[in-house]
Amino acid sequence: MGADSGFDMVPRLSQGNQDRREWERFLEGVKQYYADDEQVEVGPRVIQFKAGEWPSLPMEGHKFLRFSSKITGATAAKTGVENYIREVQELAKAVFGGRIRPWNELFDVWGFYRWDFVHATMKLHNLVGTPLESPAVWLVLPSRKDIATPEPIPLTSVNNQGNTDLYEVMAIPGRGKGLVAKVDIPKGTQIICEKPLFTLRSSAPPSMHHLVAEKLKLLPNDKQREFLSLHNNFPGQYAFAGIMRTNALPCGPGSSVGGIYSTICLINHSCIPNAHNNWNEEAQHETIHATRNILAGEEILISYANEPSQARQRKLRESFGFQCSCELCSQPLQAIQASDKRRADIEQLDETIGNPVAMMSSPQKSLAACHDLIHVLDQEYGGTVIALLARLYYDAFQICVAHGDQARASVFAERSYMSRVECEGEDSPVTQKVKGLMRDPTKHPSFSAYSTRWRSTRTARPRNVDANSFDKWLWKLSG
Ligand SMILES: [Zn+2]
Known part of the structure; x- marks a missing residue:
C-alpha cells in the first residue's frame, strides 16, 4: 500500500x-x-x-x-x-x-x-x-463547472461600425473612447453581436507578435488601423502582442484563445456593470447584452474584474493600465469596505456551493448557501450580474438533480435558462443545454448520482401558492 x-x-x-x-x-x-x-x-x-x-x-x-x-x-x-x-x-x-x-x-x-x-x-x-x-x-461527482460563467476580460479604444441604432462611440473623459446608449435599452436586449477581426491562441510575446502580424496582413487597411489604434498597456518591442494582451476577450470561459473586435473592444469597465459579454461557440461571435435597463446617455459598461477592491484595482492597473473610479470605486471608504466584505462573502459562498463532498453529504446546506448567495449578489450588484445568477441557479439544479429531485431541479434549470436568455440570448449553446435539462432533468449525467433521498417527479411542484410559499418549498426553508 x-x-x-x-x-x-x-x-x-x-x-x-x-x-x-x-x-x-x-x-x-x-x-x-x-x-x-x-x-x-x-x-x-x-x-x-x-x-x-x-x-x-x-x-x-x-x-x-x-x-x-x-x-x-x-x-x-x-x-x-x-x-x-x-x-x-x-x-x-x-x-x-x-x-x-x-x-x-x-x-x-x-x-x-x-x-x-x-x-x-x-x-x-x-x-x-x-x-x-x-x-x-x-462516487463520480458531478461538475459544477459543466457550465461556467465566462470570465470577463476586456479592453479599450477604436473605430466603430455595425448596428449603431442603440449606441454611439464617443470620447469619454479620461478613458479614451466608449459606447454610449442612444436610446433607452431594456434589460436583456442584445446590444451588439460581433464577429472577431481575428482570434489567436495566447503565447509568449515574441511569437504572439509574429502571429498577430500574420493575421493583420490578411485584414483590409481600415481594419488594420482599427487594431493598431487599440490601447496597449504593454508597450515595447512586441507591440502587437501588447495590444492583444490588453484587448483580447477569451473565446469562452477560461479559453486561451482570444478574439479582437472593432466595437466590443471599445467597451469600458465598471465594477457594477450594466452589460455582459459572452462568446457564442456555435456562431463564433461575441455578444453584449444589457443586464439592467440602460437609459439613453448612459455609458455601456462590462466588468473586467470581480474581486474585492485591492485585488481588483491591482488587476485593472496591471492588465489594463487604469485606476478604476466607477460608481463603486468613487464611494467613501466605508462603502468600499462594505462592498469588499460582500465580495469576500461571495467568494466564500461560491466555494461552499462548489464543495462536492458537502453537496453529497449535506445538500440542504449547499442549497442554503445558494439562497444566501442570491441575497449577497443582489446587495452588491443590484441584480445586474445575471451571468452569476445563471450559474448559481445551475448549481442549485445540480444539487437537486444529484439527489433525484426532479421537481426542484426543473425549477432551478428554468431560472438558470431565463437568466441565460437575458445575458447570452436564446441561441447560445449553453442556454439551449439548460433548456433541455429544464424539460428533462434526468438527462443530466449526475441524476440521482448521490442519493434518491429527495426523489420527486418533474411536475411535483406546488401549484396555486404565493411566491413566498413557493420559495419556501423551493429552497427547503423551514418556518
Ligand atoms: Zn470600479
Missing part, C-alpha cells in the same frame, strides 16, 4: 477542436520540459513517465482522467515520481487552469473520479496500464 497523489481533469476534455488544441499544446509543453529526461518516453499512444507507478498521458485528451502515482515507498522516492506529479500538474494548470484538480491522500484530499472508472477508461482506450491497485470507491 501507500499514499497516492495526482490530479484529475474535471470536467474531462471533449473531442472538440478547442479542447483538442489545448491538449496538444499541453503535451508540447511536457515534451519540451522533459526533452532531456530519459525517464520520460514519448510513445505512439502515451507519454510514459518511468517512475513510481509509471503514470502516463494519452496522446488524445478526451481519454485522460487522471495523472497519479503512489508517492510513498522506496520506488517512489528513488525515481522521484513526486516531482513529476508536481511539475506535470503545474504544466497542466498553465493550460487548463481550474479544470485541474490536484489531490493527495496524505492530506486526505481524494480524487474526483472513482478508481474503477479510471481503470475502465484506460482499458477502453487500450492505454498502457500502470499497476494501479483499486482502493476505495468514490
Whole structure:
C-alpha cells in the first residue's frame, strides 16, 4: 500500500477542436520540459513517465482522467515520481487552469473520479496500464463547472461600425473612447453581436507578435488601423502582442484563445456593470447584452474584474493600465469596505456551493448557501450580474438533480435558462443545454448520482401558492 497523489481533469476534455488544441499544446509543453529526461518516453499512444507507478498521458485528451502515482515507498522516492506529479500538474494548470484538480491522500484530499472508472477508461482506450491497485470507491461527482460563467476580460479604444441604432462611440473623459446608449435599452436586449477581426491562441510575446502580424496582413487597411489604434498597456518591442494582451476577450470561459473586435473592444469597465459579454461557440461571435435597463446617455459598461477592491484595482492597473473610479470605486471608504466584505462573502459562498463532498453529504446546506448567495449578489450588484445568477441557479439544479429531485431541479434549470436568455440570448449553446435539462432533468449525467433521498417527479411542484410559499418549498426553508 501507500499514499497516492495526482490530479484529475474535471470536467474531462471533449473531442472538440478547442479542447483538442489545448491538449496538444499541453503535451508540447511536457515534451519540451522533459526533452532531456530519459525517464520520460514519448510513445505512439502515451507519454510514459518511468517512475513510481509509471503514470502516463494519452496522446488524445478526451481519454485522460487522471495523472497519479503512489508517492510513498522506496520506488517512489528513488525515481522521484513526486516531482513529476508536481511539475506535470503545474504544466497542466498553465493550460487548463481550474479544470485541474490536484489531490493527495496524505492530506486526505481524494480524487474526483472513482478508481474503477479510471481503470475502465484506460482499458477502453487500450492505454498502457500502470499497476494501479483499486482502493476505495468514490462516487463520480458531478461538475459544477459543466457550465461556467465566462470570465470577463476586456479592453479599450477604436473605430466603430455595425448596428449603431442603440449606441454611439464617443470620447469619454479620461478613458479614451466608449459606447454610449442612444436610446433607452431594456434589460436583456442584445446590444451588439460581433464577429472577431481575428482570434489567436495566447503565447509568449515574441511569437504572439509574429502571429498577430500574420493575421493583420490578411485584414483590409481600415481594419488594420482599427487594431493598431487599440490601447496597449504593454508597450515595447512586441507591440502587437501588447495590444492583444490588453484587448483580447477569451473565446469562452477560461479559453486561451482570444478574439479582437472593432466595437466590443471599445467597451469600458465598471465594477457594477450594466452589460455582459459572452462568446457564442456555435456562431463564433461575441455578444453584449444589457443586464439592467440602460437609459439613453448612459455609458455601456462590462466588468473586467470581480474581486474585492485591492485585488481588483491591482488587476485593472496591471492588465489594463487604469485606476478604476466607477460608481463603486468613487464611494467613501466605508462603502468600499462594505462592498469588499460582500465580495469576500461571495467568494466564500461560491466555494461552499462548489464543495462536492458537502453537496453529497449535506445538500440542504449547499442549497442554503445558494439562497444566501442570491441575497449577497443582489446587495452588491443590484441584480445586474445575471451571468452569476445563471450559474448559481445551475448549481442549485445540480444539487437537486444529484439527489433525484426532479421537481426542484426543473425549477432551478428554468431560472438558470431565463437568466441565460437575458445575458447570452436564446441561441447560445449553453442556454439551449439548460433548456433541455429544464424539460428533462434526468438527462443530466449526475441524476440521482448521490442519493434518491429527495426523489420527486418533474411536475411535483406546488401549484396555486404565493411566491413566498413557493420559495419556501423551493429552497427547503423551514418556518
Ligand atoms: Zn470600479
